[in-house]
Amino acid sequence: MSRIPPPTHLLPPHLRLGRSEVHGYGLFARSFIPRGEAVIEYFGERISKAETRRREARQLALRAAGKEGCFYIFTVNERFDIDGDVPWNPARRMNHSCSPNCESHILRGRVWIVARQDIAAGAEVTYDYGFPYKGWRDHPCRCGAADCVGYIVGASQRWRVRRILKKEEALFRRAQRESRVRAKKKSRP
Numbered sequence: 042m043s044r045i046p047p048p049t050h051l052l053p054p055h056l057r058l059g060r061s062e063v064h065g066y067g068l069f070a071r072s073f074i075p076r077g078e079a080v081i082e083y084f085g086e087r088i089s090k091a092e093t094r095r096r097e098a099r100q101l102a103l104r105a106a107g108k109e110g111c112f113y114i115f116t117v118n119e120r121f122d123i124d125g126d127v128p129w130n131p132a133r134r135m136n137h138s139c140s141p142n143c144e145s146h147i148l149r150g151r152v153w154i155v156a157r158q159d160i161a162a163g164a165e166v167t168y169d170y171g172f173p174y175k176g177w178r179d180h181p182c183r184c185g186a187a188d189c190v191g192y193i194v195g196a197s198q199r200w201r202v203r204r205i206l207k208k209e210e211a212l213f214r215r216a217q218r219e220s221r222v223r224a225k226k227k228s229r230p
């Protein structure tokens with residue numbers, strides 16, 4: 042995530058930029074936003090699918106090298122995507138939540154973030170990034186929602202991640218129990 046906050050004059054009047062408890066910066070409602078209201082447009086550079094693949098591979102390589110690799114590419118349709126990693130897109134400051142108060146809508150090739158419920162003044166505005174199942178371990182989630190999966194992955198794919206995590210947890214507990222039993226045996230005179 043880029044560390045320079047966007048110029049605040051680019052934000053719609055009902056939003057402000059602030060420090061988020063979720064992750065770095067976030068966007069907050071300055072005033073009450075009713076359900077169904079467009080909160081902000083997700084601006085960016087229009088790129089081809091081939092370019093998306095190229096940029097994603099570059100971000101993954103950065104991550105593998107221990108550098109920051111963030112994903113701002115929004116899937117729009119079969120033909121093109123929008124890369125929101127541009128300074129004139131303050132919506133890139135919006136955090137993901139597993140229990141978000143906004144959702145994304147695609148209207149004639151443009152991406153809008155819309156309130157999916159009434160949002161109180163002062164609340165952080167969030168949406169589901171809808172990341173694919175592939176590579177889910179690369180995107181840990183700290184959204185703090187009661188039903189947070191622990192990883193940023195689209196709502197329709199969360200059951201798959203939950204199933205794997207449950208299995209791993211069970212294996213871990215068994216290994217823990219077995220090592221305790223071994224330690225007990227050893228400590229007997």
Ligand SMILES: [Zn+2]
Nearest residue numbers: 139182184189
């Ligand atoms: Zn979460």
